[in-house]
Amino acid sequence: xxxxxxxxxxxxxxxxxxxxxxxxxxxxxxxxxxxxxxxxxxxxxxxxxxxxxxxxxxxxxxxxxxxxxxxxxxxxxxxxxxxxxxxxxxxxxxxxxxxxxxxxxxxxxxxxxxxxxxxxxxxxxxxxxxxxxxxxxxxxxxxxxxxxxxxxxxxxx
Amino acid sequence: xxxxxxxxxxxxxxxxxxxxxxxxxxxxxxxxxxxxxxxxxxxxxxxxxxxxxxxxxxxxxxxxxxxxxxxxxxxxxxxxxxxxxxxxxxxxxxxxxxxxxxxxxxxxxxxxxxxxxxxxxxxxxxxxxxxxxxxxxxxxxxxxxxxxxxxxxxxxxxxxxxxxxxxxxxxxxxxxxxxxxxxxxxxxxxxxxxxxxxxxxxxxxxxxxxxxxxxxxxxxxxxxxxxxxxxxxxxxxxxxxxxxxxxxxxxxxxxxxxxxxxxxxxxxxxxxxxxxxxxxxxxxxxxxxxxxxxxxxxxxxxxxxxxxxxxxxxxxxxxxxxxxxxxxxxxxxxxxxxxxxxxxxxxxxxxxxxxxxxxxxxxxxxxxxxxxxxxxxxxxxxxxxxxxxxxxxxxxxxxxxxxxxxxxxxxxxxxxxxxxxxxxxxxxxxxxxxxxxxxxxxxxxxxxxxxxxxxxxxxxxxxxxxxxxxxxxxxxxxxxxxxxxxxxxxxxxxxxxxxxxxxxxxxxxxxxxxxxxxxxxxxxxxxxxxxxxxxxxxxxxxxxxxxxxxxxxxxxxxxxxxxxxxxxxxxxxxxxxxxxxxxxxxxxxxxxxxxxxxxxxxxxxxxxxxxxxxxxxxxxxx
Ligand SMILES: Cc1cc2nc3c(=O)[nH]c(=O)nc-3n(C[C@H](O)[C@H](O)[C@H](O)COP(=O)(O)O)c2cc1C
Numbered sequence: 001x002x003x004x005x006x007x008x009x010x011x012x013x014x015x016x017x018x019x020x021x022x023x024x025x026x027x028x029x030x031x032x033x034x035x036x037x038x039x040x041x042x043x044x045x046x047x048x049x050x051x052x053x054x055x056x057x058x059x060x061x062x063x064x065x066x067x068x069x070x071x072x073x074x075x076x077x078x079x080x081x082x083x084x085x086x087x088x089x090x091x092x093x094x095x096x097x098x099x100x101x102x103x104x105x106x107x108x109x110x111x112x113x114x115x116x117x118x119x120x121x122x123x124x125x126x127x128x129x130x131x132x133x134x135x136x137x138x139x140x141x142x143x144x145x146x147x148x149x150x151x152x153x154x155x156x157x
Numbered sequence: 158x159x160x161x162x163x164x165x166x167x168x169x170x171x172x173x174x175x176x177x178x179x180x181x182x183x184x185x186x187x188x189x190x191x192x193x194x195x196x197x198x199x200x201x202x203x204x205x206x207x208x209x210x211x212x213x214x215x216x217x218x219x220x221x222x223x224x225x226x227x228x229x230x231x232x233x234x235x236x237x238x239x240x241x242x243x244x245x246x247x248x249x250x251x252x253x254x255x256x257x258x259x260x261x262x263x264x265x266x267x268x269x270x271x272x273x274x275x276x277x278x279x280x281x282x283x284x285x286x287x288x289x290x291x292x293x294x295x296x297x298x299x300x301x302x303x304x305x306x307x308x309x310x311x312x313x314x315x316x317x318x319x320x321x322x323x324x325x326x327x328x329x330x331x332x333x334x335x336x337x338x339x340x341x342x343x344x345x346x347x348x349x350x351x352x353x354x355x356x357x358x359x360x361x362x363x364x365x366x367x368x369x370x371x372x373x374x375x376x377x378x379x380x381x382x383x384x385x386x387x388x389x390x391x392x393x394x395x396x397x398x399x400x401x402x403x404x405x406x407x408x409x410x411x412x413x414x415x416x417x418x419x420x421x422x423x424x425x426x427x428x429x430x431x432x433x434x435x436x437x438x439x440x441x442x443x444x445x446x447x448x449x450x451x452x453x454x455x456x457x458x459x460x461x462x463x464x465x466x467x468x469x470x471x472x473x474x475x476x477x478x479x480x481x482x483x484x485x486x487x488x489x490x491x492x493x494x495x496x497x498x499x500x501x502x503x504x505x506x507x508x509x510x511x512x513x514x515x516x517x518x519x520x521x522x523x524x525x526x527x528x529x530x531x532x533x534x535x536x537x538x539x540x541x542x543x544x545x546x547x548x549x550x551x552x553x554x555x556x557x558x559x560x561x562x563x564x565x566x567x568x569x570x571x572x573x574x575x576x577x578x579x580x581x582x583x584x585x586x587x588x589x590x591x592x593x594x595x596x597x598x599x600x601x602x603x604x605x606x607x608x609x610x611x612x613x614x615x616x617x618x619x620x621x622x623x624x625x626x627x628x629x630x631x632x633x634x635x636x637x638x639x640x641x642x643x644x645x646x647x648x649x650x651x652x653x654x655x656x657x658x659x660x661x662x663x664x665x666x667x668x669x670x671x672x673x674x675x676x677x678x679x680x681x682x683x684x685x686x687x688x689x690x691x692x693x694x695x696x697x698x699x700x701x702x703x704x705x706x707x708x709x710x711x712x713x714x715x716x717x718x719x720x721x722x723x724x725x726x727x728x729x730x731x732x733x734x735x736x737x738x739x740x741x742x743x744x745x746x747x748x749x750x751x752x753x754x755x756x757x758x759x760x761x762x763x764x765x766x767x768x769x770x771x772x773x774x775x776x777x778x779x
Contacts, residue, residue, distance in 0.1 A: 007439075076441060076461070076462050077461055077462070079461070121467065122467065122474040122475055123463045123464050126463040126466050126478040126481065126482065127441070127461070127462055127463040129478070129482050130439055130440045130441055130462075130463065130485060131439065133439070133440070133482060133486055134438075134439035138486040
């Protein structure tokens with residue numbers, strides 16, 4: 001078992017359908033390949049942690065690196081782990097149109113992220129928190145770029 | 158006339174054929190194609206009657222051709238209504254005179270080949286050439302005015318073109334032998350590299366991209382970026398390399414400076430025996446200095462972007478991680494004392510500091526951890542010593558207290574025995590009477606010294622007494638009750654005024670000691686000619702500080718130093734008035750230990766006023 005953490009930049013801002021497609025596709029593939037983890041997206045900033053058997057994780061990272069939807073992929077950690085820390089595959093982002101996402105499996109609002117499990121070392125947990133901070137900014141309850149586009153409270157609906 | 162089967166052929170021919178017979182040029186044979194030009198009903202009519210779509214110029218020429226008997230040809234003649242209309246067609250026209258049987262001119266054979274397609278193509282080619290010429294001109298303007306120089310190099314390395322900017326920049330004349338001169342203008346340190354790279358690229362048929370210093374007209378070398386791509390027409394070898402040169406001097410100097418700065422920083426960081434690291438704006442470590450690696454015994458990869466936290470004492474990691482996330486989110490400095498694990502497993506205390514700085518390429522965090530193990534140990538030793546001292550001090554207090562307390566009983570006994578002795582034994586010698594008085598005084602003195610000692614130790618303890626909100630009216634009444642015998646005896650009147658500040662946050666025992674001492678002093682130093690009057694007033698200063706004023710109409714005293722009256726007072730009192738030193742000393746100690754102070758006003762023969770400022774002024778409190 002191993003995990004990889006990276007950060008990257010979307011080539012152009014991803015729309016809700018873009019993200020939904022990515023979520024659906026990854027969910028489907030990850031279940032089959034025994035990959036779990038989490039992806040953060042906000043305003044073009046991407047960070048992802050994924051874990052699984054090395055023989056699945058490494059090729060997936062190669063595919064992700066080649067994916068034309070993002071660039072500047074910066075690998076932060078690539079290390080063996082004792083056990084999984086994420087029970088499934090999920091994504092966290094601020095959708096522009098939240099109603100469609102509420103029912104979607106594997107989708108989370110950034111401030112609804114569950115606390116990090118203690119199976120992560122403190123160094124790894126710190127890393128996840130820092131990339132989360134880098135993607136969502138200091139206040140994950142607020143999407144820091146599309147704030148004006150959303151009527152207040154729309155995210156809670 | 159052509160034979161019938163020929164006629165069939167001629168009619169179908171993909172060219173117009175007609176005969177014009179006789180000097181009047183009357184249409185004889187007209188095939189299908191020609192009918193399109195002159196009409197279906199032309200046969201038998203004269204040219205003048207039926208010109209059809211034939212161009213006017215031809216109509217004029219035809220009679221002359223007939224007369225002269227020489228052939229005539231015209232290329233791409235526009236035939237149609239208006240020469241520029243879209244349905245105009247173009248024909249190559251050939252006119253051949255033919256003779257009759259007698260050799261006399263008999264008529265003209267007219268041949269028209271439709272060349273509209275070719276003509277249109279030619280037109281297009283012409284237009285294209287025009288636009289190309291325009292584009293070329295525009296390209297020329299662009300290449301010759303843009304801030305980059307363009308050039309072309311042959312596969313053999315000959316420079317066949319450079320744009321005029323190059324001449325302006327280098328100051329070379331138009332006549333310069335480019336191929337020979339350009340390598341000489343490249344900085345000697347860059348020359349071989351550049352020649353090698355360009356040659357390699359030409360040999361392998363690839364482009365190039367390199368930087369070098371080029372000599373400017375004023376002799377200064379400026380950094381240039383040179384990029385070129387081969388012009389290829391597969392399957393042939395490239396025919397030329399076209400490239401551009403851009404001046405990148407400033408960028409290059411800047412990044413050079415930054416690189417140098419970075420290198421210097423690293424050199425410094427690598428030479429100091431402290432743990433140093435830098436992180437990206439996101440708080441992810443990008444660089445650990447050598448010392449960090451040798452201290453921890455880990456590589457940069459093993460440490461990773463957040464690995465430093467793993468070096469901390471396990472119980473302290475989570476808090477340090479939280480603190481770091483908070484610093485990164487807010488930009489606040491990170492600072493704390495932590496134990497860091499050395500490669501051999503020993504933890505040593507460090508002060509860790511990190512600060513966000515902007516070095517021109519965006520914010521970065523700079524962190525350092527200094528070993529404070531020695532200071533830490535020293536502090537621990539000091540703390541232990543301090544604790545021991547405090548304990549010894551306490552023990553001493555207890556001993557003094559116990560001893561003074563225990564000694565009072567024998568003193569009492571001694572005094573009792575002494576009284577008894579005086580009563581039962583007759584002393585006749587006046588010397589003896591004096592000695593008796595002296596023994597009496599000494600005993601009294603011993604007793605009061607013991608009492609004072611006990612009280613001193615007690616106050617020392619009381620400094621740690623709990624504080625509470627005291628009801629001053631009640632508290633003062635209680636104290637006065639204790640002094641009642643003296644008050645009654647001296648006919649004193651004591652007034653209490655605590656309306657302005659009825660409460661006080663203080664230890665009850667300390668409050669008692671202070672007030673008791675001051676009031677009994679006021680009674681003790683009463684004026685012999687008038688009964689004592691004492692006013693006790695608790696009030697607040699302008700800045701809210703509570704003060705107790707104890708004013709009497711007693712003997713009063715002289716105060717030499719108005720700036721530091723309290724201190725002077727005690728010093729003098731100690732020497733002048735026996736038995737009172739300890740009392741005021743106690744008051745002073747109690748009040749200052751609580752952060753307050755005492756002021757005194759006194760006029761000899763009129764009276765004395767003590768003011769007890771219970772606590773430190775608001776601004777100075779911790
Ligand atoms: C930000 C990002 C995250 C991705 N995460 C995953 C993932 O977790 N699992 C996955 O199978 N594909 C993921 N993909 C998609 C892969 O890059 C790739 O498109 C997919 O594996 C299909 O690869 P293929 O088209 O080469 O078969 C991600 C793509 C992007 C841009």
